[in-house]
Amino acid sequence: MLDKIRIVLVNTSHTGNMGSAARAMKTMGLSQMVLVDPQALPDGNAIALAAGASDILANARIVSTLDEAIADCGLVIGTSARSRTLSWPMLDSREAGARLVEETARHPVALVFGRERTGLTNEELQKCHFHVAIPANPEYSSLNLAMAVQTLCYEVRMHWLAQQEPSPEPADEAVYPSAAQLDGFYQHLEQTLLKTGFISEEHPGQVMNKLRRLFNRARPEAVELNILRGILTSVQKPRPQD
Numbered sequence: 001m002l003d004k005i006r007i008v009l010v011n012t013s014h015t016g017n018m019g020s021a022a023r024a025m026k027t028m029g030l031s032q033m034v035l036v037d038p039q040a041l042p043d044g045n046a047i048a049l050a051a052g053a054s055d056i057l058a059n060a061r062i063v064s065t066l067d068e069a070i071a072d073c074g075l076v077i078g079t080s081a082r083s084r085t086l087s088w089p090m091l092d093s094r095e096a097g098a099r100l101v102e103e104t105a106r107h108p109v110a111l112v113f114g115r116e117r118t119g120l121t122n123e124e125l126q127k128c129h130f131h132v133a134i135p136a137n138p139e140y141s142s143l144n145l146a147m148a149v150q151t152l153c154y155e156v157r158m159h160w161l162a163q164q165e166p167s168p169e170p171a172d173e174a175v176y177p178s179a180a181q182l183d184g185f186y187q188h189l190e191q192t193l194l195k196t197g198f199i200s201e202e203h204p205g206q207v208m209n210k211l212r213r214l215f216n217r218a219r220p221e222a223v224e225l226n227i228l229r230g231i232l233t234s235v236q237k238p239r240p241q242d
Helices: 015-027 044-050 054-058 066-070 093-103 145-164 179-196 205-218 222-236
Strands: 005-010 032-036 061-063 075-079 090-092 109-113 130-133
Touching: 005 015, 005 066, 005 145, 015 032, 015 044, 015 054, 015 145, 032 066, 044 054, 061 066, 066 109, 075 093, 090 093, 093 109, 093 130, 093 145, 109 145, 179 205, 179 222
Parallel strands: 005 032, 005 109, 032 061, 075 109, 075 130, 090 130
Antiparallel strands: none
């Protein structure tokens, strides 16, 4: 599933950013990197900053245009700050991660990142089905390329992990006692507490009212109520003399 998710970097100028992006990808289990018209090819600096993710760089596909990078993708999401001049369907980072994972069942998908300084052009953004904006602090929303890749790859992984969890077994539907059964329990409880001397016949009300409130709040199931009544019965039974 994760192998069908493509991280596309457009016109990247600093090779170190390629390495840092590769590291961000690998920590989240993604491996497919495409470099669109990079200003320089991955070098020693890129490998150093990849910190063990140099295989991502070595296998990165290098193409001339964004069209080549996304030609076979059924879903393309471009990273962008919210814009008033280009109205386009927007996703937040969590929604983007979910869509990318869900659609891998049908086709390859791409998450596109733009230039370090200027991002994606309007023409490039119009090639995307959705735009995604990371909801950073509006007073300081400066994210470098690798940070943005890490954030969105994390959201992808979280959604992927959620899909790996087995569906919980349906819980048996609880069966609750009727009002008459509950009333029978309260009578049984009162008789037992009178017998043990925990409450007195002259003033049983206050304690019993509090106990009713306790059990009503707990709302025991029918099976649990039967257990409680069994306990009361065992208390009432005469004990053999030593």
